Amino acid sequence: MTQPPPHGWHQQPPPPQQGWQQPPPGWGPPQPPKKSKAPLVVGTLAGVLVLAGVVTGLVLHLNVNKDSGTSKRADKLPSLCGNVSETALAKARTTNPNGLMSRETKLSKGVRTTCSWNQTKGVDGTGHRTTDVSVTNEREEAESAFSRSISMNMANTQGTPLQKPIEGLGDEAVVILVETKSAFTEMSVIVRKGEMIVEVDLSGWDAGLFANTKPDPAELEAAARGVAEEMVAKI
Structure with missing residues (x-):
């Protein structure tokens, strides 16, 4: 049973509702802002770019550092x-005989013998090396042929060719270095x-991290001179 209000208090009827029953558009409690997807997109794009860079770098590294030799031949x-030993050829990083580029040629006043070696796969490392040797019997014209x-x-x-004399090798000898704008x-x-x-030509380049690099001239000179010394000692 409904109790009457205490003495002195009067229960007021609720005021009549007028106008909107719901808050008008734009009114009411503030709504939380929508989260932007921009950071997620930027982060994803950055990740893709980093991954692409890593993959590209890996491909370049593997390509540059691949073994450029060929299987051992029996040419x-x-x-x-045969005057050049396997030890000298190993120092030149060219232990694979190349029969296609090796021959004896008769000249009008002598004979020229050419010998060629390149890299053996799994033995002579990365980068690139080729050793070519020519031995010519020039008879009376040796001095002019040397010049x-x-x-x-x-x-x-x-x-740009650079030349310097070599002491203690044959009757006279020089070494010539040719560096190019590339790594060759x-x-x-x-x-x-x-x-x-006797002429010994040793050429090539070394493998860098992502690109070919120039070989150490001192290493090339020592290897080429070693081949020349062995050939000269036996002719």
């Missing part, structure tokens, strides 16, 4: 090529011993 070279070989090497237009580098040792002219 027979001219007998004179001619030097002039031809110094006329190399692919780079060539080292030539030219020796005259009596009527014989």
Whole structure:
């Protein structure tokens, strides 16, 4: 049973509702702002770019550092090529005989023997190396042939040739370094011993982190000179 209000109090009827029964548009409690997706998009894009960079770098590294040698061949070279030992060829990082580039050629006043080696896969490392040796019997024209070989090497237009003499090798000898704008580098040792002219050309480049790099000239010179010394000692 409904109790009457206490004395002195009067229960007021609720005021009549007028107008909107619901808050008008734009009124009412504030709504939380919608979260922006921009940071997520930017973060995702950055992650994709980083991943792409890592993948690209890995591909470049593997390509540059791949073994550029070929399987060991059993090519027979001219007998004179046997004057160069496996030890000297290993130092030059070219232990694979290349029969296609090796031959004996008769000249009007002598014979020229050419010997060629390149890299053996799994043995001579990455980068690139080629060793070419020519031995020419020039008879009475050895001195002029020696000067001619030097002039031809110094006329190399692919780079800037630098020349210096070598003491204690044959009757006279020089070493010529040719550096190019690329990583390709060539080292030539030219020796005259009596009527014989020996030229050793060692060329190539080294593998860097993401691109080819120039070899150490001192390493090339030591390797080329080692091959020349062995050939000269046995002719």
